[in-house]
Amino acid sequence: MEKYEHALQNAKGWFEEIRDAYREYEREANEMDKDQVRERMTESALSVLVREAWHEPGKAEKPVEYEILLTTGGPGLRVWGELSEYAEPVSADLEMQDWGVPWRKAWPWEAADETEAKAAVQWFASLFWFGD
Numbered sequence: 600m601e602k603y604e605h606a607l608q609n610a611k612g613w614f615e616e617i618r619d620a621y622r623e624y625e626r627e628a629n630e631m632d633k634d635q636v637r638e639r640m641t642e643s644a645l646s647v648l649v650r651e652a653w654h655e656p657g658k659a660e661k662p663v664e665y666e667i668l669l670t671t672g673g674p675g676l677r678v679w680g681e682l683s684e685y686a687e688p689v690s691a692d693l694e695m696q697d698w699g700v701p702w703r704k705a706w707p708w709e710a711a712d713e714t715e716a717k718a719a720v721q722w723f724a725s726l727f728w729f730g731d
Contacts, residue, residue, distance in 0.1 A: 602697065602699070602700045603695060603696075603697060603700060603703070605673065605674050605697055606673075606674035606675070606676070606695035606696060606697040606700075606705075607695060607705065608674075609670060609674040609676055609695065610674075610676050610693055610695045610705035613669055613670070613676055613693070614693060614705070614716070614719075614720070616643075617640070617719050617720060617723045618715070618716065618719040620636050620639065620640050620719075620723075621715075621718070621719035621722050621723070622719075623636050624636045624637070624722070637726055640723060640726055641726050641727060643669065644667050644668065644669060644727070645668045645669060645670070645671065646666075646667075646668045647665070647666070647667050647668075647727050647729070648665065648666045648668070649662030649664065649665050649666075649682070649686075649729050650662060650663065650664045650665075650666075651663060661682075661684065661686060661730075662682055662686060662729055662730075663681060663682055664679070664680070664681055664682065665679070665680060665681075665682055665688060665724070665727075665729050666678070666679050667679075667723075667724060667727060672698070673697045673698040674695060674696065674697045675695065675696045675697070675702070676693065676694070676695050676705070677693075677694050677702070678691055678692070678693060678694075678720060678723060678724050679691075679692055679694050679702075680692060680724055682729055685730070686728075686729040686730035686731075687725070687729070688721065688724040688725055688727075688729070690721075691717075691720045691721040691723070691724040692704050692705075692706065692720070693705040693706065693720055
């Protein structure tokens with residue numbers, strides 16, 4: 600884990616930002632305030648990518664995986680998951696990496712409420728559109 604210490608600190612910081620925005624979004628009754636939270640969070644991503652499944656040439660497929668890149672290099676952080684047939688995220692995991700070490704899940708760590716933690720990252724992923 601020592602090799603991932605810098606990446607883990609980065610992941611914790613980003614997670615706290617996502618969790619706090621999720622809590623703020625859930626508290627807000629005003630749709631304009633919710634829109635501001637959504638906009639702030641979607642603008643925090645460096646890039647959003649999708650990947651299709653293996654298929655025969657000439658047969659178009661829908662994307663089955665996505666990546667929301669939050670930081671690059673050392674350390675890198677992304678939200679990665681699988682998509683439904685309607686290009687909606689069905690899973691969302693924080694993954695971290697650092698120079699010379701591969702991507703790995705940033706779970707678990709000392710989250711007070713793991714159910715809320717996973718819901719917050721899933722909520723964050725659901726803010727993005729992954730379809731055509």
